[in-house]
Amino acid sequence: MAATTVTDSGGVRIITEVISATDPRAAQLASSSRPPAPTVSFQVRGFRRAQPKVLGTIHIFTGIIHICFGIILTLSEHGAPSLPVASGVLFWLGLLLLLSGSLLVESEKRDNILLVKTCCIINIGVILSTLVATLLHTVAITRDISGCEIKMPYQLRAEWCFNAENKMLINGLDSIFVIFCLLEFCTAVAALAFGYGAIKQHNYMVL
Template sequence: MAATAVTDSGGVRIITEVIPATDPRAAQLASSSRSPVPAVSSFQVRGFRRAQPKALGTIHIFTGIVHVCFGIILTVSEYGTPSLPVASGVLFWLGFMLLVSGSLLVESEKRDNILLVKTCCIVNMVVILSTLVATLIHTTAITRDIPGCETNTLYQLKAEWCFDAKTKMLSNGLDSVFVIFCFLEFCTAVAALAFGYNAIKQHNYTRMVL
Protein backbone atom coordinates (compact mmCIF):
# COMPACT_ATOMS: atom_id res chain seq x y z
CA MET A 1 0.00 0.00 0.00
CA ALA A 2 1.52 3.31 -1.03
CA ALA A 3 1.89 6.04 1.62
CA THR A 4 0.81 9.54 0.56
CA ALA A 5 1.78 12.84 2.22
CA VAL A 6 0.33 16.27 1.37
CA THR A 7 2.34 19.46 2.07
CA ASP A 8 1.27 23.07 1.44
CA SER A 9 4.12 25.50 0.79
CA GLY A 10 3.71 29.06 -0.55
CA GLY A 11 0.36 28.40 -2.15
CA VAL A 12 1.65 25.17 -3.76
CA ARG A 13 0.38 21.80 -2.69
CA ILE A 14 3.00 19.04 -2.88
CA ILE A 15 1.77 15.46 -2.88
CA THR A 16 4.46 12.89 -2.04
CA GLU A 17 3.77 9.21 -2.63
CA VAL A 18 6.09 6.48 -1.38
CA ILE A 19 5.90 3.36 -3.56
CA PRO A 20 7.00 0.04 -2.01
CA ALA A 21 9.62 -2.07 -3.76
CA THR A 22 7.03 -4.77 -4.40
CA ASP A 23 4.82 -2.41 -6.39
CA PRO A 24 5.05 -3.01 -10.20
CA ARG A 25 5.31 0.75 -10.73
CA ALA A 26 8.67 0.75 -8.91
CA ALA A 27 10.24 -1.39 -11.64
CA GLN A 28 8.85 0.93 -14.34
CA LEU A 29 10.26 4.03 -12.63
CA ALA A 30 13.65 2.38 -12.19
CA SER A 31 13.85 1.40 -15.86
CA SER A 32 12.78 4.87 -17.05
CA SER A 33 15.41 6.60 -14.89
CA ARG A 34 18.36 4.78 -16.43
CA SER A 35 20.89 6.77 -18.43
CA PRO A 36 20.47 6.36 -22.21
CA VAL A 37 24.16 5.50 -22.81
CA PRO A 38 23.45 2.58 -25.18
CA ALA A 39 21.51 4.94 -27.44
CA VAL A 40 24.60 7.14 -27.74
CA SER A 41 26.76 4.17 -28.66
CA SER A 42 24.16 2.95 -31.14
CA PHE A 43 24.10 6.37 -32.82
CA GLN A 44 27.87 6.28 -33.31
CA VAL A 45 27.93 2.70 -34.56
CA ARG A 46 25.15 3.48 -37.06
CA GLY A 47 27.36 6.24 -38.45
CA PHE A 48 30.19 3.75 -38.91
CA ARG A 49 27.90 1.20 -40.56
CA ARG A 50 27.25 3.60 -43.41
CA ALA A 51 30.64 2.46 -44.73
CA GLN A 52 29.27 -1.09 -45.09
CA PRO A 53 31.94 -2.65 -42.82
CA LYS A 54 30.81 -6.18 -43.71
CA ALA A 55 31.63 -5.58 -47.39
CA LEU A 56 34.96 -3.94 -46.52
CA GLY A 57 35.80 -6.78 -44.17
CA THR A 58 34.98 -9.36 -46.84
CA ILE A 59 37.46 -7.68 -49.19
CA HIS A 60 40.19 -7.81 -46.54
CA ILE A 61 39.46 -11.45 -45.68
CA PHE A 62 39.50 -12.52 -49.34
CA THR A 63 42.73 -10.71 -50.18
CA GLY A 64 44.28 -11.91 -46.92
CA ILE A 65 43.58 -15.53 -47.86
CA VAL A 66 45.07 -14.92 -51.32
CA HIS A 67 48.24 -13.47 -49.77
CA VAL A 68 48.70 -16.39 -47.37
CA CYS A 69 48.02 -19.04 -50.04
CA PHE A 70 50.47 -17.50 -52.50
CA GLY A 71 52.97 -17.08 -49.67
CA ILE A 72 52.90 -20.82 -49.00
CA ILE A 73 53.15 -21.69 -52.71
CA LEU A 74 56.01 -19.29 -53.45
CA THR A 75 57.91 -20.21 -50.30
CA VAL A 76 57.87 -23.88 -51.31
CA SER A 77 58.74 -23.21 -54.96
CA GLU A 78 61.52 -20.70 -54.16
CA TYR A 79 63.02 -22.59 -51.24
CA GLY A 80 66.62 -22.40 -52.51
CA THR A 81 66.61 -18.89 -53.98
CA PRO A 82 63.73 -16.88 -52.47
CA SER A 83 62.66 -13.63 -54.07
CA LEU A 84 62.45 -10.39 -52.10
CA PRO A 85 58.71 -10.72 -51.22
CA VAL A 86 59.21 -14.30 -50.05
CA ALA A 87 62.36 -13.50 -48.08
CA SER A 88 60.69 -10.54 -46.36
CA GLY A 89 57.63 -12.61 -45.41
CA VAL A 90 55.34 -9.80 -46.60
CA LEU A 91 52.80 -12.25 -48.00
CA PHE A 92 52.33 -13.81 -44.57
CA TRP A 93 52.34 -10.86 -42.16
CA LEU A 94 50.22 -8.70 -44.47
CA GLY A 95 47.86 -11.61 -45.09
CA PHE A 96 47.32 -12.29 -41.40
CA MET A 97 46.88 -8.56 -40.71
CA LEU A 98 44.17 -8.41 -43.39
CA LEU A 99 42.42 -11.44 -41.88
CA VAL A 100 42.35 -9.75 -38.47
CA SER A 101 41.12 -6.46 -39.93
CA GLY A 102 38.46 -8.16 -42.02
CA SER A 103 37.18 -10.21 -39.09
CA LEU A 104 36.85 -7.08 -36.92
CA LEU A 105 35.02 -5.19 -39.66
CA VAL A 106 32.55 -8.04 -40.19
CA GLU A 107 32.02 -8.34 -36.44
CA SER A 108 31.34 -4.61 -36.12
CA GLU A 109 28.35 -5.09 -38.43
CA LYS A 110 26.83 -7.47 -35.87
CA ARG A 111 27.70 -5.82 -32.54
CA ASP A 112 26.67 -2.42 -31.23
CA ASN A 113 30.01 -1.61 -29.60
CA ILE A 114 31.90 1.65 -30.11
CA LEU A 115 35.04 0.06 -28.62
CA LEU A 116 35.03 -2.41 -31.52
CA VAL A 117 34.86 0.53 -33.94
CA LYS A 118 37.89 2.12 -32.28
CA THR A 119 39.77 -1.19 -32.53
CA CYS A 120 38.92 -1.35 -36.24
CA CYS A 121 40.37 2.13 -36.72
CA ILE A 122 43.64 1.20 -35.02
CA VAL A 123 44.02 -2.05 -36.98
CA ASN A 124 43.23 -0.33 -40.28
CA MET A 125 45.89 2.30 -39.58
CA VAL A 126 48.37 -0.58 -39.31
CA VAL A 127 46.98 -2.07 -42.54
CA ILE A 128 47.50 1.23 -44.36
CA LEU A 129 51.16 1.36 -43.32
CA SER A 130 51.60 -2.35 -44.12
CA THR A 131 50.21 -1.98 -47.65
CA LEU A 132 52.58 0.91 -48.33
CA VAL A 133 55.55 -1.18 -47.21
CA ALA A 134 54.31 -4.17 -49.22
CA THR A 135 53.93 -2.02 -52.34
CA LEU A 136 57.52 -0.82 -51.95
CA ILE A 137 58.76 -4.41 -51.59
CA HIS A 138 56.91 -5.67 -54.67
CA THR A 139 57.96 -2.74 -56.85
CA THR A 140 61.58 -3.24 -55.75
CA ALA A 141 61.32 -6.93 -56.68
CA ILE A 142 60.16 -5.95 -60.18
CA THR A 143 63.29 -3.85 -60.76
CA ARG A 144 65.67 -6.54 -59.48
CA ASP A 145 67.06 -9.57 -61.32
CA ILE A 146 65.65 -13.06 -60.84
CA PRO A 147 66.90 -14.58 -57.55
CA GLY A 148 69.99 -16.69 -58.24
CA CYS A 149 70.82 -14.82 -61.44
CA GLU A 150 72.67 -11.88 -59.94
CA THR A 151 76.24 -11.40 -61.20
CA ASN A 152 78.78 -10.52 -58.53
CA THR A 153 81.79 -10.75 -60.82
CA LEU A 154 82.40 -9.73 -64.42
CA TYR A 155 82.79 -13.23 -65.90
CA GLN A 156 80.36 -15.09 -63.66
CA LEU A 157 78.24 -17.61 -65.58
CA LYS A 158 74.49 -17.60 -65.17
CA ALA A 159 72.19 -20.58 -65.17
CA GLU A 160 70.46 -21.37 -68.43
CA TRP A 161 67.01 -20.58 -67.05
CA CYS A 162 68.19 -17.05 -66.21
CA PHE A 163 68.09 -16.17 -69.91
CA ASP A 164 64.44 -17.22 -70.27
CA ALA A 165 62.43 -13.98 -70.50
CA LYS A 166 59.23 -15.82 -69.52
CA THR A 167 60.59 -16.47 -66.03
CA LYS A 168 61.10 -12.77 -65.35
CA MET A 169 57.76 -11.91 -66.96
CA LEU A 170 55.96 -14.38 -64.70
CA SER A 171 57.70 -13.00 -61.62
CA ASN A 172 56.92 -9.40 -62.59
CA GLY A 173 53.31 -10.35 -63.35
CA LEU A 174 52.82 -11.81 -59.86
CA ASP A 175 54.37 -8.77 -58.21
CA SER A 176 52.19 -6.46 -60.31
CA VAL A 177 49.06 -8.35 -59.23
CA PHE A 178 50.08 -7.99 -55.58
CA VAL A 179 50.63 -4.25 -56.10
CA ILE A 180 47.05 -4.00 -57.38
CA PHE A 181 45.85 -5.98 -54.36
CA CYS A 182 47.76 -3.64 -52.06
CA PHE A 183 46.10 -0.64 -53.69
CA LEU A 184 42.65 -2.22 -53.15
CA GLU A 185 43.49 -3.03 -49.53
CA PHE A 186 44.81 0.49 -48.98
CA CYS A 187 41.59 2.10 -50.29
CA THR A 188 39.45 -0.26 -48.20
CA ALA A 189 41.40 0.53 -45.04
CA VAL A 190 41.23 4.28 -45.70
CA ALA A 191 37.44 4.10 -46.13
CA ALA A 192 37.01 2.13 -42.90
CA LEU A 193 39.31 4.51 -41.02
CA ALA A 194 37.54 7.63 -42.33
CA PHE A 195 34.05 6.45 -41.37
CA GLY A 196 35.31 5.13 -38.04
CA TYR A 197 36.98 8.43 -37.18
CA ASN A 198 33.83 10.38 -38.03
CA ALA A 199 31.74 8.03 -35.88
CA ILE A 200 34.06 8.44 -32.89
CA LYS A 201 34.19 12.24 -33.35
CA GLN A 202 30.37 12.41 -33.06
CA HIS A 203 30.67 11.54 -29.34
CA ASN A 204 30.68 15.19 -28.26
CA TYR A 205 27.33 15.84 -29.97
CA THR A 206 25.49 12.67 -29.01
CA ARG A 207 25.80 13.40 -25.29
CA MET A 208 22.99 15.95 -25.63
CA VAL A 209 20.60 13.41 -27.19
CA LEU A 210 18.00 12.15 -24.71
Protein backbone atom coordinates in the same frame (compact mmCIF):
# COMPACT_ATOMS: atom_id res chain seq x y z
CA MET B 1 -17.32 -10.40 -21.67
CA ALA B 2 -14.87 -8.24 -19.68
CA ALA B 3 -15.56 -7.81 -15.97
CA THR B 4 -15.52 -4.16 -14.82
CA THR B 5 -15.31 -2.94 -11.22
CA VAL B 6 -15.61 0.66 -9.99
CA THR B 7 -13.88 1.76 -6.79
CA ASP B 8 -14.07 5.21 -5.15
CA SER B 9 -11.01 6.16 -3.09
CA GLY B 10 -10.38 9.67 -1.76
CA GLY B 11 -12.48 11.43 -4.35
CA VAL B 12 -10.91 9.42 -7.15
CA ARG B 13 -12.90 6.86 -9.09
CA ILE B 14 -10.82 3.84 -10.21
CA ILE B 15 -12.30 1.70 -12.98
CA THR B 16 -10.73 -1.75 -13.32
CA GLU B 17 -11.49 -3.94 -16.32
CA VAL B 18 -10.43 -7.57 -16.56
CA ILE B 19 -9.88 -8.72 -20.15
CA SER B 20 -10.06 -12.41 -21.00
CA ALA B 21 -7.22 -14.11 -22.87
CA THR B 22 -9.41 -14.57 -25.95
CA ASP B 23 -10.12 -10.84 -26.25
CA PRO B 24 -8.28 -9.23 -29.24
CA ARG B 25 -7.26 -6.35 -26.99
CA ALA B 26 -5.18 -8.73 -24.87
CA ALA B 27 -2.74 -9.32 -27.74
CA GLN B 28 -2.35 -5.57 -28.24
CA LEU B 29 -1.63 -5.02 -24.56
CA ALA B 30 0.93 -7.85 -24.56
CA SER B 31 2.77 -6.42 -27.57
CA SER B 32 2.84 -2.92 -26.08
CA SER B 33 4.26 -4.23 -22.79
CA ARG B 34 7.33 -5.73 -24.50
CA PRO B 35 10.63 -3.89 -24.01
CA PRO B 36 11.63 -1.71 -26.95
CA ALA B 37 14.16 -3.10 -29.43
CA PRO B 38 17.73 -2.06 -28.65
CA THR B 39 18.77 1.01 -30.60
CA VAL B 40 22.15 1.41 -32.24
CA SER B 41 24.23 4.23 -30.83
CA PHE B 42 24.69 7.35 -32.93
CA GLN B 43 28.45 6.77 -33.26
CA VAL B 44 28.22 3.16 -34.43
CA ARG B 45 25.42 4.08 -36.82
CA GLY B 46 27.76 6.60 -38.46
CA PHE B 47 30.47 3.97 -38.81
CA ARG B 48 28.06 1.47 -40.39
CA ARG B 49 27.45 3.87 -43.26
CA ALA B 50 30.82 2.66 -44.59
CA GLN B 51 29.38 -0.88 -44.95
CA PRO B 52 32.05 -2.49 -42.70
CA LYS B 53 30.83 -5.98 -43.59
CA VAL B 54 31.69 -5.39 -47.26
CA LEU B 55 35.06 -3.85 -46.40
CA GLY B 56 35.82 -6.73 -44.05
CA THR B 57 34.92 -9.28 -46.71
CA ILE B 58 37.40 -7.63 -49.10
CA HIS B 59 40.15 -7.81 -46.48
CA ILE B 60 39.42 -11.44 -45.63
CA PHE B 61 39.35 -12.46 -49.29
CA THR B 62 42.62 -10.70 -50.16
CA GLY B 63 44.23 -11.94 -46.95
CA ILE B 64 43.49 -15.56 -47.89
CA ILE B 65 44.98 -14.93 -51.35
CA HIS B 66 48.16 -13.49 -49.83
CA ILE B 67 48.64 -16.44 -47.51
CA CYS B 68 47.92 -19.04 -50.22
CA PHE B 69 50.36 -17.46 -52.67
CA GLY B 70 52.86 -17.05 -49.85
CA ILE B 71 52.84 -20.81 -49.23
CA ILE B 72 53.12 -21.62 -52.95
CA LEU B 73 55.94 -19.15 -53.63
CA THR B 74 57.84 -20.12 -50.49
CA LEU B 75 57.83 -23.77 -51.54
CA SER B 76 58.77 -22.99 -55.16
CA GLU B 77 61.51 -20.48 -54.28
CA HIS B 78 63.02 -22.22 -51.26
CA GLY B 79 66.46 -22.23 -52.91
CA ALA B 80 66.63 -18.59 -53.98
CA PRO B 81 63.63 -16.68 -52.58
CA SER B 82 62.64 -13.35 -54.09
CA LEU B 83 62.50 -10.17 -52.02
CA PRO B 84 58.77 -10.38 -51.13
CA VAL B 85 59.07 -14.06 -50.20
CA ALA B 86 62.23 -13.53 -48.16
CA SER B 87 60.63 -10.65 -46.25
CA GLY B 88 57.55 -12.72 -45.39
CA VAL B 89 55.27 -9.87 -46.42
CA LEU B 90 52.76 -12.27 -47.95
CA PHE B 91 52.22 -13.96 -44.58
CA TRP B 92 52.19 -11.09 -42.09
CA LEU B 93 50.14 -8.86 -44.37
CA GLY B 94 47.72 -11.73 -45.00
CA LEU B 95 47.26 -12.36 -41.28
CA LEU B 96 46.79 -8.66 -40.62
CA LEU B 97 44.13 -8.50 -43.33
CA LEU B 98 42.31 -11.50 -41.84
CA LEU B 99 42.30 -9.81 -38.43
CA SER B 100 41.11 -6.50 -39.84
CA GLY B 101 38.41 -8.17 -41.94
CA SER B 102 37.11 -10.21 -39.00
CA LEU B 103 36.84 -7.10 -36.81
CA LEU B 104 35.08 -5.13 -39.53
CA VAL B 105 32.53 -7.91 -40.08
CA GLU B 106 31.98 -8.21 -36.32
CA SER B 107 31.44 -4.45 -35.99
CA GLU B 108 28.42 -4.84 -38.28
CA LYS B 109 26.79 -7.08 -35.65
CA ARG B 110 27.72 -5.38 -32.37
CA ASP B 111 26.93 -1.94 -31.04
CA ASN B 112 30.33 -1.31 -29.48
CA ILE B 113 32.33 1.88 -30.03
CA LEU B 114 35.41 0.17 -28.55
CA LEU B 115 35.28 -2.32 -31.43
CA VAL B 116 35.19 0.59 -33.86
CA LYS B 117 38.31 2.09 -32.24
CA THR B 118 40.07 -1.28 -32.50
CA CYS B 119 39.19 -1.45 -36.20
CA CYS B 120 40.74 2.00 -36.69
CA ILE B 121 43.99 0.95 -34.99
CA ILE B 122 44.25 -2.27 -37.00
CA ASN B 123 43.51 -0.44 -40.25
CA ILE B 124 46.32 2.02 -39.55
CA GLY B 125 48.59 -1.04 -39.45
CA VAL B 126 47.06 -2.28 -42.71
CA ILE B 127 47.72 1.08 -44.40
CA LEU B 128 51.37 1.08 -43.35
CA SER B 129 51.80 -2.59 -44.25
CA THR B 130 50.33 -2.17 -47.73
CA LEU B 131 52.72 0.72 -48.40
CA VAL B 132 55.68 -1.44 -47.35
CA ALA B 133 54.39 -4.39 -49.41
CA THR B 134 53.93 -2.16 -52.48
CA LEU B 135 57.52 -0.94 -52.12
CA LEU B 136 58.84 -4.51 -51.84
CA HIS B 137 56.93 -5.74 -54.89
CA THR B 138 57.98 -2.70 -56.91
CA VAL B 139 61.65 -3.25 -56.04
CA ALA B 140 61.28 -6.93 -56.94
CA ILE B 141 59.97 -5.94 -60.39
CA THR B 142 63.01 -3.76 -61.07
CA ARG B 143 65.52 -6.39 -59.92
CA ASP B 144 66.77 -9.51 -61.71
CA ILE B 145 65.42 -12.93 -60.86
CA SER B 146 66.62 -14.08 -57.47
CA GLY B 147 69.76 -16.18 -57.90
CA CYS B 148 70.61 -14.62 -61.27
CA GLU B 149 72.29 -11.44 -60.02
CA ILE B 150 75.79 -10.75 -61.33
CA LYS B 151 77.99 -10.29 -58.28
CA MET B 152 81.40 -10.62 -59.97
CA PRO B 153 82.77 -10.33 -63.52
CA TYR B 154 82.65 -13.40 -65.77
CA GLN B 155 80.17 -15.07 -63.42
CA LEU B 156 78.34 -17.99 -65.00
CA ARG B 157 74.56 -17.77 -64.78
CA ALA B 158 72.12 -20.65 -64.79
CA GLU B 159 70.38 -21.44 -68.05
CA TRP B 160 66.94 -20.59 -66.68
CA CYS B 161 68.17 -17.06 -65.95
CA PHE B 162 68.13 -16.32 -69.68
CA ASN B 163 64.49 -17.36 -70.05
CA ALA B 164 62.52 -14.12 -70.38
CA GLU B 165 59.23 -15.88 -69.66
CA ASN B 166 60.29 -16.57 -66.06
CA LYS B 167 60.90 -12.89 -65.42
CA MET B 168 57.62 -11.94 -67.11
CA LEU B 169 55.72 -14.41 -64.92
CA ILE B 170 57.35 -13.14 -61.72
CA ASN B 171 56.74 -9.52 -62.71
CA GLY B 172 53.11 -10.37 -63.47
CA LEU B 173 52.60 -11.83 -60.01
CA ASP B 174 54.25 -8.84 -58.34
CA SER B 175 52.07 -6.49 -60.41
CA ILE B 176 48.94 -8.35 -59.30
CA PHE B 177 50.04 -8.03 -55.66
CA VAL B 178 50.60 -4.29 -56.17
CA ILE B 179 47.00 -4.00 -57.40
CA PHE B 180 45.78 -6.00 -54.39
CA CYS B 181 47.78 -3.72 -52.09
CA LEU B 182 46.14 -0.69 -53.70
CA LEU B 183 42.69 -2.21 -53.13
CA GLU B 184 43.54 -3.06 -49.51
CA PHE B 185 44.94 0.43 -48.96
CA CYS B 186 41.76 2.11 -50.25
CA THR B 187 39.57 -0.21 -48.16
CA ALA B 188 41.57 0.49 -45.01
CA VAL B 189 41.49 4.26 -45.64
CA ALA B 190 37.69 4.16 -46.06
CA ALA B 191 37.25 2.16 -42.82
CA LEU B 192 39.63 4.48 -40.96
CA ALA B 193 37.93 7.65 -42.25
CA PHE B 194 34.43 6.53 -41.24
CA GLY B 195 35.70 5.11 -37.95
CA TYR B 196 37.53 8.31 -37.04
CA GLY B 197 34.45 10.35 -37.92
CA ALA B 198 32.25 8.11 -35.77
CA ILE B 199 34.61 8.38 -32.78
CA LYS B 200 34.66 12.17 -33.05
CA GLN B 201 30.88 12.43 -33.08
CA HIS B 202 28.96 12.99 -29.86
CA ASN B 203 26.71 10.13 -28.89
CA TYR B 204 23.35 11.93 -28.62
CA MET B 205 20.66 10.23 -26.59
CA VAL B 206 17.41 9.59 -28.47
CA LEU B 207 14.52 11.30 -26.65
